[in-house]
Structures are given as C-alpha cells and as structure tokens.
Amino acid sequence: MVINSMKLYLKRENLIHNMEYLRKSKGKEVLPVVKANAYGHGVEEIVQILYDNGQREFAVARYVEAERILKMGLKDLKILIFESIGDLSLVKDKEELEISANTYEELEKIIDFGVDSKRVQIKIDFGFGRNGILIRDLQRLKEYIDKKQLNFRGIYSHLFAVNYEEGLEYIGKFHEILRYLGKERFQMIHLQNSAGVLNFDCEDVTHLRVGMLIYGLQEVGFYDENLKQVFSLEGRVAGVRDISENRYIAYGTKEELGFLSTKYIAKIKIGYADGFLKINEKSNCLINNKEFPIVIVSMDNTFIEVDTSVKEGDRVVLYHDISKSVAHNGMNIYEMLTLLSPRLEREII
Known part of the structure; x- marks a missing residue:
C-alpha cells in the first residue's frame, strides 16, 4: 500500500547552476533572498545547499526568518534583514545579523543603541511607497554620516518592474546618491531585484539581490532561458x-x-x-x-x-x-x- 505524501523536490544542481549563471553573466556577486521560507522551497534546505557551495551571505525580510537560519549552526554567515527591528536588543550581540535603516530616525536610533554601523545597510526610498530613507532626508543623512564618520555594511534601494526609461532614471539617481554620500563608505551596494537584473546593468553595484531567479522562477515579460527550475x-x-x-x-x-x-x-x-x-x-x-x-x-x-x-x-x-x-x-x-x-x-x- 502506498502511503507516502507528495513532496517538494529541490534540484541541487539547478539551484547552483542558477547562482553561478547569474554571477558570471553579470560579473557581480549574488545576494540570495531566502525570505518567505525561501519562496516556499524551504529555507533550511536552500540555505544548506548554497552554504555547501560556498555562499555565506543571505537576505531575509524579518528577524524570525534570520533566527531560523541561525539555528542551523552554520559558521561565518552574514544575514541581511530588510524590515525594521522593533527590539534592537535581539540583534545587538548577534554579529551575523545585518540590519536595515529604513528611515533617518531609525538610523539614529540604531547608532545610539550601540549597533556598529558596519552591520547596518541603508535603504533609500525613491517614492515606491516601501521602506527606505526619503530623498528629502538625504542632506541631514549626509551631515549625520560626516559628523559621526560612519562607514556602513551597505546601501541599497528597490528597482522594481518599472519601464525601461524610468529604470534608467532611477539607476542614475542611485548613482548620484552614492557619490553624494560617499561610495567609499559602503562595502556592499545593491539595487536590482530579479526583474531589474534581467533588464538593467548597474555599474556601481557590487551584488545582485535576487529572489525568484535563483529558484528558476520567472514572470511574463522577464525571461531568461538559461535559468533552470529548482x-x-x-x-x-x-x-x-x-x-x-x-x-x-x-x-x-x-x-x-x-x-x-x-x-x-x-x-x-x-x-x-x-x-x-x-x-x-x-x-x-x-x-x-x-x-x-x-x-x-x-x-x-x-x-x-x-x-x-x-x-x-x-x-x-x-x-x-x-x-x-x-x-x-x-x-x-x-x-x-x-x-x-x-x-x-x-x-x-
């Protein structure tokens, strides 16, 4: 009698292929997004495959997702959390965790709490209605950074599925912000999501922040035949x-x-x-x-x-x-x- 349930099978070879293909084709490092249980695939399984293949940097949306990865007991990890941390004591002494400053006020709070700025990534909001420091706060952000002589783990924004001309405009604005704040202050720079990776090249970025593409998932209008379904x-x-x-x-x-x-x-x-x-x-x-x-x-x-x-x-x-x-x-x-x-x-x- 057959009693086995259905399973979600994960093809290790395809996941590694997608990571390597994106890295080599764009000439950038890949920051894999494993939020939402690795897009439903299973965060522990996906992280373990990538870790065994040498990956040490990951990104999640919330602290509880980062906590699941930490419980795996892996060494030398860096996990970026996109959303704000309500209780900074949860992350202050966890060197593996990098946190986002999603408003100017939040950045001040993080620094005042004693979190090293080299564990902080600044997010910029171009008016997409998501998280991020607003353009109108850039001047006081620069003044604060210069006064405190802060260097950060990274800076990023969200280049969602805009049309091509708008995409180029936002990329240009992002480059201007980098120059204004001081590109040398940021170890990691990332802008493109999966659709942005397929549609644009960004000279200044160090990493491709990719979710669905590493799993070989693609949307209508954004397709690369070299990616393999995991x-x-x-x-x-x-x-x-x-x-x-x-x-x-x-x-x-x-x-x-x-x-x-x-x-x-x-x-x-x-x-x-x-x-x-x-x-x-x-x-x-x-x-x-x-x-x-x-x-x-x-x-x-x-x-x-x-x-x-x-x-x-x-x-x-x-x-x-x-x-x-x-x-x-x-x-x-x-x-x-x-x-x-x-x-x-x-x-x-």
Whole structure:
C-alpha cells in the first residue's frame, strides 16, 4: 500500500547552476533572498545547499526568518534583514545579523543603541511607497554620516518592474546618491531585484539581490532561458477507486462538482492544509506523462478523475506546466509556492 505524501523536490544542481549563471553573466556577486521560507522551497534546505557551495551571505525580510537560519549552526554567515527591528536588543550581540535603516530616525536610533554601523545597510526610498530613507532626508543623512564618520555594511534601494526609461532614471539617481554620500563608505551596494537584473546593468553595484531567479522562477515579460527550475511537486497515487455507482466524490456530489460521468478517482496525499489550495480544482495534474483533471481538494487529500491506465503507486506531478497553473489560479508561481506548508516535506535531490 502506498502511503507516502507528495513532496517538494529541490534540484541541487539547478539551484547552483542558477547562482553561478547569474554571477558570471553579470560579473557581480549574488545576494540570495531566502525570505518567505525561501519562496516556499524551504529555507533550511536552500540555505544548506548554497552554504555547501560556498555562499555565506543571505537576505531575509524579518528577524524570525534570520533566527531560523541561525539555528542551523552554520559558521561565518552574514544575514541581511530588510524590515525594521522593533527590539534592537535581539540583534545587538548577534554579529551575523545585518540590519536595515529604513528611515533617518531609525538610523539614529540604531547608532545610539550601540549597533556598529558596519552591520547596518541603508535603504533609500525613491517614492515606491516601501521602506527606505526619503530623498528629502538625504542632506541631514549626509551631515549625520560626516559628523559621526560612519562607514556602513551597505546601501541599497528597490528597482522594481518599472519601464525601461524610468529604470534608467532611477539607476542614475542611485548613482548620484552614492557619490553624494560617499561610495567609499559602503562595502556592499545593491539595487536590482530579479526583474531589474534581467533588464538593467548597474555599474556601481557590487551584488545582485535576487529572489525568484535563483529558484528558476520567472514572470511574463522577464525571461531568461538559461535559468533552470529548482522545484518539482510530485509523489505517488495513494489509491484508485471505481466510483461508477457512487453519487459522491469526497465531500460533493458528482453533479455539484461537474464530474457527473466520472468512473475512476485517484487519491493523492496533499490538500489545502499543505497549501495546495482549493483554487486548483478543475486544473490538471500529470500522471504517467498524461494530464488528468483535479476534481476536489480537501484538507488532507486531493482527488483526480482518471482512467483505467492509472494504478496505485503511479507518479503524479503538480504544477507541471507553470504557465497553465498561473493562468488557472490567477496567481504567480512564487505566490503558490510560498503558500506551501512546512507540513509538506522538502527533499533535496
């Protein structure tokens, strides 16, 4: 009897390939973003693969994410936290952690608290409505830096998916700010997110701050055929039943579900408690290289309409065609992956 659940398989070779490809093609170091459980892939698994390949710098959104990495017990790490730290005592004595100054006032607070500026990265806000020191505060920022003679771990901003002309304009502004504040005061300089990496080159940056691209995930309009997908969501059929005489499929009638003529149902061990949402109903999965429709997603199991060719133990692949999954669910693939629960086992292959 097959009892194994579905798993998120992580292809080590593809992850390393993507990192090396981005590094070599752009001639910059890569700062991998592993927030949101490494975009759903599993932060411990992804960090361990990259660490074993020599990576020592990582970026996360929140302190609790950095804490998960610290618990792995790895040596010589540097972890940048994007969001503000409410309680600076949590990070003051943790030399591995680098924190962001997201407002001028926050920078003063950090320095006054005794955190070494060489563990601080300044974020600049170009008016995107996100975190960052405002342009209007640049003069007093410079005066404060000069007065205190501060040198920082880094400086960065967010070059989101703007059109090409605006992107060039913001890159130019960023370079002006660097010159104004003193480029020599910053060890690390980064501006591009994944879309920015594909669309622009930035002379002054030292690092590419990349999230979805290291996982081989790409959006419409931003595509590089050299990147390889890291994840595969798959498992085995846990059972097949003849329901030709049944009125119900799991919790709904055949008529309600729109599968009135269904004769055979296969069950797989994944459900919305694992982050595989009910929105996936009436999309397709792949069994033995053939597409079959998903009938119903329950909390712990998913039921698929199949034919007599499908047997218990056959290989099942979910999200096998990302473009179709994105179109059906109305969600980006990284949105779907970040919903996947830690209950769903990750395995490195």
